[in-house]
Amino acid sequence: MRISELPEIGTKYEIESPKGDKVAVIFLTTGEIELYVLEAGAEKPSVTRLTPEEARRVGSVLTGALLTIEHEDVEVSFSDISDLRINIHVCPVTKGMVGKSIEDLAIRKRTGVTIIALSRKGQSIISPPPETVFEEGDLIVALGEREQIKACAREILGQV
Amino acid sequence: MTFLVDLAIVTVSCLALGLASKYLRQTAIPAYIIAGIILGKSGFDLISSEASYDFIQWLGRVGVILLMFYIGYEFNFKGIKEPGRLFAGCTDFGVNFIAGFALGLLIGMSLIETFILASAVYISSSAITISSLIENKRLIYPEAETVVWLMVFEDIILAILLVVLTSIMSGSLALIPVCLATTLLLIVFTFTLIKRLSNFISPLFERDDEIPILLIFALIFGFSAIAYLLSILLPCHISEVIIAFFLGSALSGVKSSRKLFEATISFKNLFLTIFFFSFGMMFQFQFATLFSAYFILVLFALITLSVSGKFISGALIGKRLHGSLETGLRVGAYTTPRGEFSIVLLAVVIGTRTGNYELLVSLVVAYVIILSIVGSGFAKHGDRIGKGIYKLIRLP
Numbered sequence: 001m002r003i004s005e006l007p008e009i010g011t012k013y014e015i016e017s018p019k020g021d022k023v024a025v026i027f028l029t030t031g032e033i034e035l036y037v038l039e040a041g042a043e044k045p046s047v048t049r050l051t052p053e054e055a056r057r058v059g060s061v062l063t064g065a066l067l068t069i070e071h072e073d074v075e076v077s078f079s080d081i082s083d084l085r086i087n088i089h090v091c092p093v094t095k096g097m098v099g100k101s102i103e104d105l106a107i108r109k110r111t112g113v114t115i116i117a118l119s120r121k122g123q124s125i126i127s128p129p130p131e132t133v134f135e136e137g138d139l140i141v142a143l144g145e146r147e148q149i150k151a152c153a154r155e156i157l158g159q160v
Numbered sequence: 161m162t163f164l165v166d167l168a169i170v171t172v173s174c175l176a177l178g179l180a181s182k183y184l185r186q187t188a189i190p191a192y193i194i195a196g197i198i199l200g201k202s203g204f205d206l207i208s209s210e211a212s213y214d215f216i217q218w219l220g221r222v223g224v225i226l227l228m229f230y231i232g233y234e235f236n237f238k239g240i241k242e243p244g245r246l247f248a249g250c251t252d253f254g255v256n257f258i259a260g261f262a263l264g265l266l267i268g269m270s271l272i273e274t275f276i277l278a279s280a281v282y283i284s285s286s287a288i289t290i291s292s293l294i295e296n297k298r299l300i301y302p303e304a305e306t307v308v309w310l311m312v313f314e315d316i317i318l319a320i321l322l323v324v325l326t327s328i329m330s331g332s333l334a335l336i337p338v339c340l341a342t343t344l345l346l347i348v349f350t351f352t353l354i355k356r357l358s359n360f361i362s363p364l365f366e367r368d369d370e371i372p373i374l375l376i377f378a379l380i381f382g383f384s385a386i387a388y389l390l391s392i393l394l395p396c397h398i399s400e401v402i403i404a405f406f407l408g409s410a411l412s413g414v415k416s417s418r419k420l421f422e423a424t425i426s427f428k429n430l431f432l433t434i435f436f437f438s439f440g441m442m443f444q445f446q447f448a449t450l451f452s453a454y455f456i457l458v459l460f461a462l463i464t465l466s467v468s469g470k471f472i473s474g475a476l477i478g479k480r481l482h483g484s485l486e487t488g489l490r491v492g493a494y495t496t497p498r499g500e501f502s503i504v505l506l507a508v509v510i511g512t513r514t515g516n517y518e519l520l521v522s523l524v525v526a527y528v529i530i531l532s533i534v535g536s537g538f539a540k541h542g543d544r545i546g547k548g549i550y551k552l553i554r555l556p
Contacts, residue, residue: 004305005236005238005239006299006304006305006308007234007235007236007239007308007311007312008234008286008290008308008311009290009293009294009299009308012299012305014300022300024299024300026299028294034294034299036297036299036300038300044297045297045300047297
């Protein structure tokens with residue numbers, strides 16, 4: 001990785017693959033990010049300009065956190081522990097859950113998934129206690145392995 | 161309240177011509193100068209009074225101060241240590257300065273005029289060059305770094321040239337060392353004071369009210385005023401823009417100053433536009449001189465000489481730094497545009513004494529207008545032009 005300052009433009013991070021392909025990321029002083037890809041032997045590079053938000057998304061895909069579109073699902077992997085992959089699932093509560101508590105639904109017992117946070121009317125509740133009762137419009141953040149998340153979606157949320 | 165009408169004339173005309181040039185994908189600097197020429201003294205003379213002319217000029221001067229403050233703040237000479245950089249900077253200066261100098265002497269200008277002409281011819285327009293590098297998607301190539309570095313090096317030379325030229329312009333020979341010494345002392349004073357005060361200044365920059373912006377302008381105007389007062393006390397010219405440059409450079413080391421620096425950028429953009437207008441507005445346009453065969457011949461020679469100058473220096477730099485003549489020719493194409501700095505240099509050094517330097521001023525203005533347009537065309541098609549010339553040279 002080569003880092004160079006380009007005064008009045010920004011900072012350039014550059015990497016060259018053994019094949020001679022080049023990838024450069026330029027953080028412009030305007031706050032936007034330009035992504036350059038120059039294939040070995042190509043006449044012109046491909047360039048795209050990203051907002052910081054888009055760049056972060058691209059970045060998290062590259063570093064291993066997976067985002068799937070259907071359900072906001074994030075898979076976190078750790079560079080030091082190769083076999084540990086944790087999925088974080090974000091979804092709104094479904095009709096069958098409203099009025100029941102985490103304990104009533106026995107979420108952890110039935111699926112192994114832990115509810116780590118709850119977003120209610122813009123307020124977030126971190127580590128909600130088991131007696132927390134779900135209300136309509138709540139967003140839940142659940143944590144577990146991929147299979148456990150699937151089980152949770154099937155049994156608790158009633159999704160197929 | 162006629163000031164309001166005059167300000168409306170300035171801003172509306174600049175807006176219209178500026179917008180038109182952006183639509184044509186051209187650089188806007190010549191558009192603002194031309195707006196000034198058309199509406200100002202040598203054109204329709206639409207500005208209501210002498211007082212208004214002074215007022216607009218005064219706003220323009222603020223623009224130049226802010227521009228130099230901006231460059232000083234962004235100035236970063238760490239790159240000088242990389243191999244070949246010093247060579248590149250010096251080659252660019254050597255070839256292009258000599259080209260302008262030779263022509264000035266040839267047409268019988270005085271030594272000082274020749275010096276100013278050579279400086280104006282040497283300095284490329286960072287604004288045009290850098291924006292065309294981004295637009296042309298050249299940032300991944302190693303020559304982009306070289307070109308950006310050349311712009312930085314030109315800033316260093318610009319600061320030195322301004323110090324030297326304003327000192328020389330002070331008049332008698334005996335005063336030159338006095339002026340040089342005073343300017344250098346003031347620069348050292350600025351750096352020391354800012355360094356001493358930095359612990360006091362930086363918490364003020366973190367406030368959320370109007371204090372930070374007031375502080376930054378107080379510093380800019382305060383130090384500029386010191387330069388001005390010193391030039392009255394001593395019979396020599398110490399340029400406030402040089403002090404603004406070094407103030408910017410000193411402030412960039414102060415914690416939490418970046419946000420405020422960014423806040424000054426839109427002021428710089430506004431007042432600098434007014435500066436280009438005011439420069440055109442005061443321009444004594446004389447048809448007889450401007451359309452004489454002699455003038456056109458000299459202008460043509462100057463343009464040819466300086467365009468080839470940049471290609472030659474670019475080729476030398478490309479050969480040495482990147483081992484490729486074609487890359488060098490691209491560097492040449494990218495550095496061809498001239499613009500803001502040539503005009504700023506001329507305005508700062510000559511000031512309002514344009515009458516005495518009619519030929520020089522007319523020559524540089526016409527030169528900048530043409531080379532900012534032609535040059536940005538060169539920069540825009542840098543790839544193809546580089547390749548074209550390369551093939552042309554290699555053909556036989």
